[in-house]
Amino acid sequence: MIWTALIVVYLLWGSTYLAIRITVETMPPLLSAALRFAVAGLVLAVVLRLRRGPGALRVDRRQLGSAALVGVLLLAAGNGLVVLAESGPPGVAVPSGIAALLVATVPLLVVLLRSATGDRPPIWTFAGVTVGFVGLILLVLPGGGSAAVPLVGALTVVAAATSWSVGSFLSGRIRMPADPFVATVYEMVAGALVLLAVAAGRGELADFHPAAVSTRSWLALGYLMVAGSLVAFTAYVWLLQNAPISLVSTYAYVNPAVAVALGALLVAEPITPQVLLGGAVIVAGVALVVTTERPRRAGTGSRSGSTPARDRQ
DSSP states (O other): OHHHHHHHHHHHHHHHHHHHHHHTTTSOHHHHHHHHHHHHHHHHHHHHHHHHOTTTTOOOHHHHHHHHHHHIIIIIIIIHHHHHHHOSSTTTSOOHHHHHHHHTTHHHHHHHHHHHTTOOOOHHHHHHHHHHHHHHHHHHSOOOSTTSOOHHHHHHHHHHHHHHHHHHHHHTTSOOOSSHHHHHHHHHHHHHHHHHHHHHHTTHHHHOOGGGSOHHHHHHHHHIIIIIIIIHHHHHHHHHHHSOHHHHTTHHHHHHHHHHHHHHHHHOOOOOHHHHHHHHHHHHHHHHHHHHTTTOTTTTOSSGGGSTTTTTO
16 A cells, blocks of 8 residues: 555656646646646545535634645745746746756755754755755756756746745644645645736736637646645655655655656657756755655654645646
8 A cells, every 4th residue: 555655646746747837838827726726625625524524624713824824835836836937938938857856856945944943954964955956056057959947947946946845844833734634725725816816917817718728738737636636645645644754755756757757758858968967966865865864754844735746746
């Protein structure tokens, strides 16, 4: 069961970056993200209500505010900026595999936040952070040619990873709903509302015509709702309760490999030597951090919603 759940998280979360790229081909980016989280959150709420009864979603105001804040940081800013970065014409949009590699820096950013608040991670953790950021620099350095990583888009993804890291860090330190599924409902609803408001401000609602959206974009959005936001998340919550955190955390460096491979195989995203080198260094840095932090369950947050690449991604 553990390995089945791990494979689900590896493949489904790794594939969400490609699904995002396909969704935004013919659908406004922030509106698509808002729809994704609104539908997934409502479905999860209905399931919890049916299985647990009328009080399943009851929380106090402080818990509601905390979940809403984390949802805005993780989903509206974290995921929303990734969606924006992956939208646009070739040369402007960040390839899905590159986006996944950049988001893989989240565990490294969380270590920096821990250090800034008085925690003292092991020296090898800092070594992993250093290695990971060297890989980040290698990845975004101008390489010339049509396959170069768009700098503005790459910085947008880094901003998304930073927001996700702050949300991850806070979620283990503020009063959240005790049940992670209940917390996720409110996170998704809050994130969807903010995304919808920003989408409206950008004129996406006025420009949205459902008939103009391709079948493949609708299918990709449905995949994000079901596979990315419901199935993989449920598997991840189960893993946190039944598997060592060191094993669960391996998704942080398996997802990028899956995303790069799918992008190359299905939509011919270029894999240059610079991408391979930078990506390999980032993955090595994250692997070193995860390995060093094995005894520490709370290193990247105490809940399933507090770690990276959930829809994600």
